[in-house]
Amino acid sequence: MNVGPRSCWRFGSPGSSPTQIKDLRATPRSKWDLLMKDVQCSIISVTKTDKQEAYVFSASSMFVSKRRFILKTCGTTLLMKALVPLLKLARDYSGFDSIQSFFYSRKNFTEPSHQGYPHQNFQEEIEFLNAIFPNGAAYCMGRINSDCWYLYTLDLPESQVINQPDQTLEILMSELDPAVMDQFYMKDGDTAKDVTRESGICDLIPGSVIDATLFNPCGYSMNGMKSDGTYCTIHITPEPEFSYVSFETNKSDLL
Secondary structure, eight states, rough: OOOOOEEEESOOOOOGGGGGGGOOGOOOOHOOOOOOOOOOOEEEEEOOSSSEEHHHTTTTTEEEESEEEEEOTTTTTOOOGGGHHHHHHHHHHOOOOOOEEEEEEOOSSSSSSGGGGOOHHHOHHHHHTTTTTTTEEEEEETTTTTTTTEEEEEEGGGGOOOOOOOEEEEEEEOOOOOHHGGGGGGOOOHHHHHHHHTTTTTGSSOOOOOEEEEOOOOEEEEEEEESSOOEEEEEEEGGGGGGGEEEEOOGGGGG
């Protein structure tokens, strides 16, 4: 299992008035489908609230709000292949001609040799991103010969730094209890809704609109959203050889 990367974009010129800024959600669904072909995954379902849209993929999730775009992928998907096409979509359908913030991060890959360009190593990713963002800054947190976390973000002038907080909590788990993971195998009569309820996932953030998928023969993904813009997403690979769970949320009282 290769723990997948996460990318978060915020669009719009810092000096623009709200009436000048359109909405990323104006992008047609057909364009998102084409974009995900570049990433090598596909959209399974979508859920919408007044604040944002949440997409469940064959390999993770995407959240789209008025000015923010979050893409999480895993396995051998090619997240960075979405970057240049996304810039064009944001310009063509939403009227955005600049990026206020960009954030890319991932854990070191367990099987880096399985990755395709431009994800074969972090240096390759840096070079790819530098060609798009001349003001990028790359970091590594942790020991480079062990588990570590890679981060690439924009080094913006203080005058362009956005004041709106955008914090998230992300938890990654591996080597999980097979008895607990057993509930995330597809069994006769079980639905994703059943698993969401019986596992207790439905109670993590009460009041969420939940869109969950149970894969055949195993695996589980869910997106949850509240009307105030809170979101959470969970992805579970239960096989004991490479069991993995990821959880992410922007719920303020968990940060």
